[in-house]
Amino acid sequence: MTKVAILPVSTGNGNTTYYAIAGDKQSVGKTPGDALDTLTAQLDEAETSTLVIIRHLRPDQYFDAQQRQRLSELMERWRAARDQGQTLPQEEQAELQALVEAELRASAARTAALFQELTR
Numbered sequence: 001m002t003k004v005a006i007l008p009v010s011t012g013n014g015n016t017t018y019y020a021i022a023g024d025k026q027s028v029g030k031t032p033g034d035a036l037d038t039l040t041a042q043l044d045e046a047e048t049s050t051l052v053i054i055r056h057l058r059p060d061q062y063f064d065a066q067q068r069q070r071l072s073e074l075m076e077r078w079r080a081a082r083d084q085g086q087t088l089p090q091e092e093q094a095e096l097q098a099l100v101e102a103e104l105r106a107s108a109a110r111t112a113a114l115f116q117e118l119t120r
Helices: 032-040 065-083 090-118
Strands: 002-010 016-022 025-029 050-054
Touching (some): 002 032, 002 065, 002 090, 016 032, 016 090, 025 032
Antiparallel strands (some): 002 016, 016 025
16 A cells, blocks of 8 residues: 655745655655645556545654744755756755655654554
């Protein structure tokens, strides 16, 4: 089963965009549904069985406030670079990828905790 994480990220102008990730595939959309639709179009037929959990991002024991703030900052910089046809500096892109992966692991940990609660 393919796991999809959808992260809301605040933009500098007060709006929110959504970043969907599943393994090495990723997409951005104006709504969680847009991000999910764009992402699922990239999935192979074997990956079409998906579990999606959308969670409002708040600091927790899995991904803290500092990590959330930095992810938001880097996503803003990534979008600005993308809109100008550029890329982030390699160091920032690596940091962004590490934070996305950390949030994905945090999502898995939250899901495991939720499963434990549901199966008690």
